[in-house]
Amino acid sequence: MQNSFITALTHFSPLSEASQQALAAVSRRLVLEKGHVLVNAGMVSDYIYFIEQGLSRTYYLKEGREVTDWLSADGEIAGSIVSFISRQPDQRIVQLLEPSVVWAVSYGSLETLYAHHHDLERLGRLLVSHGLLQLQHRFDALHMASALERYQGLLANRPALIQRVPLGMLASYLGITSETLSRIRAQV
Amino acid sequence: MQNSFITALTHFSPLSEASQQALAAVSRRLVLEKGHVLVNAGMVSDYIYFIEQGLSRTYYLKEGREVTDWLSADGEIAGSIVSFISRQPDQRIVQLLEPSVVWAVSYGSLETLYAHHHDLERLGRLLVSHGLLQLQHRFDALHMASALERYQGLLANRPALIQRVPLGMLASYLGITSETLSRIRAQV
DNA sequence: GCAATCCTTTGACAATTGTCAAAAAATTAG
DNA sequence: CTAATTTTTTGACAATTGTCAAAGGATTGC
Structure with a gap:
């Protein structure tokens, strides 16, 4: 087991040596600068990414606003x-907020790996399941919640983001405007 | 291929005869009345359900409101x-809104089936993936959208629900109050 | 290091949505 | 079928959040 990517994945589900090697053979490690666009809008995204270190934002435009x-x-x-x-x-754009x-x-x-390695298919299922839980958690945090509750939820669950992500992006992440978030921050 | 459940699943991904039979052997068909509670709050849910015909609602209590x-x-x-x-x-309750x-x-x-049948594990992955897409779609429909936009989205995407689900439940599904939904309906 | 640009804050005000209460309508149970 | 219950609608008002504009800060690129 050689790289951080595969090490992280095996924490979800064990992988045979063969599967690890097959996966390593098709993974590419990229060192990218801040602002780099991983995925553009309007196209089929052919790659999925694992962030060894750094930060990315997925966003889209709605009525001219991000x-x-x-x-x-x-x-x-x-x-x-x-x-x-x-x-x-899809209209989503993925951009790095940090190097x-x-x-x-x-x-x-x-696809090819899944077809040949049952343990990788299982890992894929577990990763998607984990993603579904994360999305549901995020959904719950916004559902029937006030702007203040949303901010407090973020503070409780992902405090590091508040330091690393510009306020305007956090605001739309929470489904509120920059002005409202700025005022909440001033009060709390 | 004998039942509607397995037929529906094979539209996601093909299953061998053996897998179909193994799945059929562990599936139970239930005929239930309106109001029946499939899952109670506060416990680990051991069952997943496929609705051959009918309607269910998953909900939870927040500050005394559903x-x-x-x-x-x-x-x-x-x-x-x-x-x-x-x-x-989890605090979610699943209840039937119709017989x-x-x-x-x-x-x-x-779990047992997944371990023995790669094609079922694949089907599981695809089903969870499909669920993730549905949830993301629902999330998008509420993110940075007004009450009117949310209602129009529901009207566009799941018009049948508007006929079959009481207004109060639709309102909280959309993240708004019953009164607001009632007023939107009166205007549109 | 400094100018240019971008981001955040603040203010004034408007629009949207929520709250509470009561009436009207619909549904359910006997 | 009718009474009881639940749900929906409507009204009056309050609270929250959004909008637009301008000032203040921070960051970036040369």
């Missing part, structure tokens, strides 16, 4: 998940 | 997904 959909930091998965899974174009080290795996190579 | 988290109709999966996946207790015919499969039997 809406932050997701934030991924060290040890997490990043990408335009909807497009990657559905194999359809980052990421691992990239293509959809096609994953 | 918050509708999910609605599942004919041909869809129902249950307390968070608890089922995480194997942790329904559902198929139930236990977590334990699914």
Whole structure:
């Protein structure tokens, strides 16, 4: 077991030596600068990313404004998940907010690996399940919650993001405006 | 291929005869009345359900009010997904809104099937992926959207629900109050 | 290091949505 | 079928949040 990416994955589910090597063979490690765009809008995203170190933001434009959909930091998965899974174009853009080290795996190579290695297919299922839990948790945090509750939830669950992500992006991540978040911050 | 449940699943991914039979052997078909509680709050949910016909609502209490988290109709999966996946207790309750015919499969039997049938593990991955897409779609529909936009989104995407689900439940499903939804309906 | 740019804060005000209460309508149970 | 219960609608008002504009800070690039 050689790299941080595969080490992190095996914490979800064990992998045979063969599977680890096959996965390592199709993963590429990228050292990228802040601002680099991992996925552009309007295309089918062919890659999924694992952030060894750094920070990415997934966002889209709604009525000319950027809406932050997701934030991924060290040890997490990043990408335009909807497009990657559905194999359809999507308007989401994925951009690095910090200089980052990421691992990239293509959809096609994953498909091949899944077909040949049951343990990787299982790992894939568990990773998607984990993603679903995370998304549901995020959904719950916004559902029927006030702007203050949303901010407090973020503070409780992902405090590091508050330091690392510009306020405007955090605001739309929470489904509120920058002005409202700025005022909440001033009060609390 | 004998039942509607397995037929629906094979539309996601093909299953060998052996897998189909193994799955059929652990699935139970239930004919239940309106109001029946499939999953109670505070416990680990051991079953996942497929609704052959009918309608279920997943909800929880927040400050004494019911918050509708999910609605599942004919041909869809129902249950307390968070608890089922995480194997942790959850406050969500799943209740039938109509007399329904559902198929139930236990977590334990699914685990066993996954371990022995790669094609079922793949199907599981694809089902969870599909669930993730649905949840993301629902999230997007509420993110940075007004009450009117949310209602119009529901009207566009799941018009049947508006006929079948009481207004109060639809309102909290959309993250708004009953009064607001009632007024939107009166205007549009 | 400094100018230019971008981001955040603050203010004034408007729009949206929530709250509480009561009436009207619909549904349920006997 | 009718009474009881629950749900939906409506009204009056309050609270929250959004919008626009401008000032103040911070960051970036040369």
